Amino acid sequence: MKTYTRLQLLSLLIITSLQLSAQPETKNIAFTRERLSFDNGWRFHLGDIPFPIIKGHGTTYANAKAGRAWGAAAPDYNDKNWRLVNLPHDWAVEQPFDSTANVSQGYRPRGIGWYRRNFKLDTSDRGKHLEIQVDGVATHCTVWINGTVVHRNWSGYTSFYIDMTALAKYGNEVNNIVIRVDAVNQEGWWYEGAGIYRHTWLVKRSPVHIMTDGVFAHPVKNSNGSWSIPVEATIENSGSATTDYEIEVTLFDKEGKQVVKGNATAGVKALGHSLAKLTLPVSNPALWSIENPALYKVKTVVKRNSVLYDSLITTCGFRTIRFDADSGFYLNDKRIKIKGVCNHQDHAGVGVAVPNSIWDFRLKKLKEMGVNGYRCAHNPPAAEFLEACDRVGILVMDENRNFNSSPEYIRQLEWMVRRDRNHPSIILWSVFNEEPMQGTEIGYEMVRRMSSVVKELDTTRPVTAAANGGLFSPRNVTQAVDVVGFNYQINAYDPFRKAHPEMKLTSSEDASGLMMRGEYKNNKQQHLIEAYDTQWPVWGANHRTAWKVVAERAFLAGCFVWTGFDYRGEPQPYEWPTADASFGIMDQCGFPKTAFYIHQAQWVENKNILHVVPHWNWPKDSIGKNIRVMALSNADRVKLYLNGKLLQDSPVDKYEMNTWQVPYQPGKIEAVSFKGGKEVARFAVETTGDPVSVQLIADRETIAGEGWDAVPVTVRVLDAKGRAVENANLPIEFEISGPGNIIGLANGNPNSHEAEKGNKRSLYNGLAQVILQSKAGSLGKLVLTAKSKGLKDAVVSITVTDAPKIPMVEVAN
Incomplete structure (x- = not known):
């Protein structure tokens, strides 16, 4: 054992003990933290429920008091006739198309909805810190707990955390949470969904605990070539007395073996917090890269006299990033051209309520195409998506939703950085996308302040902004960022480089090529766009030109093509009945268009690529x-x-x-x-014959039986020789048996108004997709059958495997 003096805690120097070993983590520690899923058993009502009009003095007096909410927010409100739903939930994708609804939202009515849920807390929870975590609600919401307003959230893309400790009831008393969601207004100009569309949690911790998003572990390569990992941990105390504690930090490698350990002692005041800073030396770590994304685990423990208060596992990766004004981007000192895509967060059949495993599916398709970069357009993504990027090796530009330097929006920006800064996949923080004030002094001052906020929380990554104009104004946002992002500025690359040779540059959004999968003739009357890479809007370019311009300029770090997948809303160049955008390299299902094979041929270097279009029927x-x-x-x-x-x-x-x-x-x-x-x-x-049979192809042969896992199934039809009929557009009907459900159906047709829920869907140019999800606590065979009149049925069987049960908060009556 070696001892070092390296810990700075609240500006005081204390002694840190470090242990280097190769032993697995000990198993005899009793953890006190519980993180329980809050997703199941919500009651949902679509449409607003106006609050009762209050006129009398007594009722007015009572209404102004804590715990005395009225109407649907009242704990004893009768919601028995409300629909029972599990989260994540997007009610907009369930709605029929409406030509009077907002075009940018894909002609899907949104409106207002209410969610309610009852639950109990054991008497043993008394004295613990109790926190409700809501990962995402589209769009605005008000939250009541036990009849008291506890939170109002004004962005559909930020998580929020509610300390319910003071309002908690225990034993046989029932706790009640109510969330009123207002999705009438929009934050973006694309489909945003409606409802509680990300996960929810109840976290139980000791009074002395690690703050949510309170650990920052950021490996550093030192000037002498050695590595270390500074770890910052914010400790909170919701108790009534000042408490001394010991913090212990242990690093584990990808095999689960202990690499290094450090500890220190400090204190935290009642209802206060303290920040511990600890640096651990690490010898020859495996590096996180695109090809081999090695991940490490940092275990942070808070204890006193061997009694555990709290413990948290944080994932991190050892890697260096660097942008150069002359030669672009470097990962681990290796020059890499960023071959990226921009994407919104909806998927076929499920809207924005995307199961975790579908993120893996989408990233797998992108990696197959040769993608190494991803821009989260134009908002922070789901946490599970970033975890998937860490695992598969994708470089991420994480983007702020609202360009605003006022306190409310600064809090949103701070939340994004705090939540996401441990992810090795993230290489850039983007503070805005295409803002009218980008070429003004006001825009410059706003970015300057927002960039400063980011760097207060993370100095390891540069700040960028995706600008589509104002680049040559006397005062503009490029002067306040670390890396200049160009949106559709092909003609500005060279003159800007000449004017500012010292600035680091990347294309942050380009191309916007338009095409529809399997269409090879333009037809304005039918709203069809040929898939030959010949169509694009006035601001963009085709895929081939956009990449050529970037590839030939070493000073550009890379590109982010608009977009990897089609998405609902923002239809171009046609509107109703067209409801979805056709910018995608793939359609909403993840079925490749011609652009997929163009980029695959341009970007994939380690295998031979060859593809021919069109079909020959x-x-x-x-x-x-x-x-x-x-x-x-x-x-x-x-x-x-x-x-x-x-x-x-x-x-x-x-x-x-x-x-x-x-x-x-x-x-x-x-x-x-x-x-x-x-x-x-x-x-x-x-040239194929007529279809004679249906075929089902599951993306995976197994699915975990914990109730969250989902698998896409491709649907197509075959001729008598077993060849796929690529231009077939037949209706298909589905039956399911076993421990699972159909949660979405789609075919990638931006002009289709077929329902995305149910058991029927037509093929579009030879393909459709069905998404299946397991039932909680299930085992066995999940069997999907597909039928089409006059064709032989298809059957696919997916094995539902035993999986650890997801700890959940039980529903109380």
């Missing part, structure tokens, strides 16, 4: 007429064959790819790619 009157054919490849040359006859032998332009006009003949069109004169890949598209 054209009407008889198309015979002899030219069909545009694209071969998307990262090879040197591509040969194109039709029914075995060589049509083309062309070099590959690594940005533009290959496009030819081919007179249509039924049969097989095939591309063969070559590197260094050697064949490396083949890809063929064939």
